[in-house]
Amino acid sequence: MPRLVILGSASAVPDAEHQNSHMLLQGRNGAILIDCAGLPLVSLHRIGVGIEELTDVILTHFHPDHVGAFPGLLMSSWLMGRTSALRVAGLHHCLQRVEDLMTAYHWEEWAGFFPVAFHHLPEREGVLALDNEDFRITASPVRHYVPTIGLRVLVKETGFVFAYSSDTIPCPETIRLAQGADLLIHEATGDEPLGHSSAAQAGMIARQAGVGRLGLIHYPVWKASTEHLVGDAAATFEGPVFLCEDFMEIQLER
Numbered sequence: 001m002p003r004l005v006i007l008g009s010a011s012a013v014p015d016a017e018h019q020n021s022h023m024l025l026q027g028r029n030g031a032i033l034i035d036c037a038g039l040p041l042v043s044l045h046r047i048g049v050g051i052e053e054l055t056d057v058i059l060t061h062f063h064p065d066h067v068g069a070f071p072g073l074l075m076s077s078w079l080m081g082r083t084s085a086l087r088v089a090g091l092h093h094c095l096q097r098v099e100d101l102m103t104a105y106h107w108e109e110w111a112g113f114f115p116v117a118f119h120h121l122p123e124r125e126g127v128l129a130l131d132n133e134d135f136r137i138t139a140s141p142v143r144h145y146v147p148t149i150g151l152r153v154l155v156k157e158t159g160f161v162f163a164y165s166s167d168t169i170p171c172p173e174t175i176r177l178a179q180g181a182d183l184l185i186h187e188a189t190g191d192e193p194l195g196h197s198s199a200a201q202a203g204m205i206a207r208q209a210g211v212g213r214l215g216l217i218h219y220p221v222w223k224a225s226t227e228h229l230v231g232d233a234a235a236t237f238e239g240p241v242f243l244c245e246d247f248m249e250i251q252l253e254r
Ligand SMILES: [Zn+2]
Pocket: 061, 063, 066, 144, 167
């Protein structure tokens, strides 16, 4: 059965129990990493996913807490003997900078490096980001400091649909992206800094999109209480609300 594993749930500052927000989507025919932060290789090992199983990476935007671990993941994979190609999808703004980073590391000199195929997505709503035997994933621009995409994932085996807001202020693009989904995973960084959403605003978006349930992610953990978050969102959204936690496993079925 396909599954979603939350690998990190913190906003920009992690702590010992919460890595920066990223997640793994695992199907029968491979696994997809959504953003690349914290210690992805260690986390994949912990949940029993081999590095060769990883077929795709989707990067939502070029901020260190979302893409900072990507160069290290590539190097580790190479050193562990990966040979199969890795596909990487994201907006041009993000992928261009990731390639520049790798150029700064002189990756062209890494002998026998496996192929990496960058898939530059156009910056418009509802573009196809990935379509394989397990999942169909579309992307839409949301509203953050830098060009950023939210995602909508259809699980082909079960018909389950979930959306992920990535980092954004409350916006109509997210409502359209999540429309009628079984689950919305929405950021809950808070009113400050600007460019983000509070848990109550995440609840409003969930309500307007008519989703089945709401998971809060990308919330402050450093010297911050998380106890009020679910209640804040429940005040604006009638459906079930939960807090994403690192290594939480979400079954992708109705
Ligand atoms: Zn960000």
